[in-house]
Amino acid sequence: MSSPPEGVHIIADDAEALAVAARLAEEFRAGAAERDAARRLPRAELDRLSASGLPAVTIPAGHGGAEVTARTLAEVFRLLASADASLAQIPQSHFVYIEVLRRQGTPEQRAFFFGEVLAGKRFGNAQSEAGTRHVQDIRTRLEPLPDGSYTLTGVKHYSTGALFADWIPVLARAGDDTLHVAYVPRNAPGVTVVDDWDGMGQRTTASGTVRLHAVPVPANRVIPHHLTFQGPQLHGSVAQLLHTAIDAGIASGALAEAVEFVRTSSRPWFESGVDTAAEDPLLIQRFGELAIRVRAAEALLSTAALAVDTARDDLTDHTAAEASIAVAAAKVAAAEAAVETGSALFEVSGTRSALDSLNLHRHWRDARTHTLHDPARWKVQHIGRYVLGGIRPPRHGLL
Known part of the structure; x- marks a missing residue:
């Protein structure tokens, strides 16, 4: 276990949170391929993340935190995941369990644990169990x-x-x-x-x-x-929003890497009659299609985060349902964008991009692995039921 970093910074507001996330994303991007290839665990990077104050940005203002919006938090995760999807995934549960404390913790519990987070301490998670009947069959x-x-x-x-x-x-x-x-x-x-x-x-x-x-x-x-689910709640939509942001970040990171590779390392196909791969009209078409996919995922992510913020300001059965459905729609789109863009990277970049030493396949591997977290097909079902019959999504924490 890493020791909490000395002199943890306290982030003041949403704007600073986004600026810090953008700076760290650039820093973390530089070593992401090597860390993945060698499976070098990002202990030092996580300590820098903790020292930056980002893991405390959702602590309520009354306890000394920035209490950033869901829209800001989603963008923080998207930025980090565009650089290193593994590193971005690690604090996802940290923020979820801050939310659990906000919802059901006693004043004493909130004061203690929020103080721990502000001091740079990290939450992990121990949720899922193997060999049970289903994901909610908890036997611990x-x-x-x-x-x-x-x-x-x-x-x-x-x-x-x-x-x-x-x-x-x-x-x-x-x-x-x-x-x-x-x-x-x-x-x-x-x-x-x-x-x-x-x-x-x-x-x-x-x-x-x-x-x-x-x-x-x-x-x-x-x-x-269990009390969380006895009334309107945002537990599932907040957790899923962060997963959505990770998928959207994977998609944008893969697209950016494909753009850089084609601009600097790809050769044009001889039939194209152009001097560079970036001038190939068929590649231009495909990049346009991929950009639309990624932009759509990012737009739905932003819309979903706004729905969560709206529900947090006025939590009712209706606003909670709207938030869950908006997040579900964004999650489906972001998952599809991440998998497609991670795969299309090779389609547009050519044979050399498949070299294992370049480790460009990490984007697809990350997307394919992360999007298995919970099935998109059930999200589509709940969206359809809500649109067609007005049936609100269930309160089980995964939607």
């Missing part, structure tokens, strides 16, 4: 003790961020089967984080296994997450 258990505390036991997979975390929020069920989040120190007794992630894409997220064996958890580190 919080067992109560006579003094009011708990022990936590279970095995989690795809635990992005846990290896680099100071705190690991763990999704678990209590004795009455209700869903809770336990915030556990990364180095707590009984916690083992295993770096066994071997995905073809997002290779440096370290999304491995977390084993929890009778982990002691004080009562004031447990949040009743």
Whole structure:
């Protein structure tokens, strides 16, 4: 586990958050291909991210944070993902579990954990489990003790961020089967984080296994997450908005790399009759098509973020549903744009682009891996039901 950086900066507002994200994206882009190829985990880069203050930008103003809009946060993630999709994925759960605290934390819990985040501490996650009936079949258990505390036991997979975390929020069920989040120190007794992630894409997220064996958890580190879904909520739309931003960032990053490659390294096809590949009318056509795809994904991302901000200002069943549907539409478009652009990069760049040493295939691998997070086909179903029958999307946290 990395130590929190000294002298963590506090970002003042949305404009500064975007400026810092743009600067870090350029910095992180320079080593992204090498990190992926060597599977060098981005510990130093994450420490720079923490020191910059970006992981604290959603902390409420009343607690000393910038409390940026969803639109700003989405753009922060898009910028980072355009440079390094693995690195951008790591803090996604960090922001989701800040939202859990905002929604269900007690004043004391919020004060403590928001202070931790402002000091540069990072949240990971331990949510998903393998071998269960479905994604919401959570078998990790919080067992109560006579003094009011708990022990936590279970095995989690795809635990992005846990290896680099100071705190690991763990999704678990209590004795009455209700869903809770336990915030556990990364180095707590009984916690083992295993770096066994071997995905073809997002290779440096370290999304491995977390084993929890009778982990002691004080009562004031447990949040009743099931209450989140008993009324209108933005848990799912905020989480999915960040996934959408990552996909949109992958698409824009792949397009930018294709443009640079064609301008500097590609040869024109001999039948084109032009001097450079960038003058080939067929390539121009294809780049135009790809640009439209990417711009559409970015526009839908912005629209979805605005819907989340609107719902946050006036949270009702209607505004929550509108936010979920807007995010779902953006997620479908961004996922398609990321996969298509990551693949088309080779189509427009030619044979040399397939050299493994260039590692241009990381964009497609990242897109193909990340877009498997939850099926777009179900998002399309919920959109169709809402449009045709006015049926609001379910409150299960994945929409």
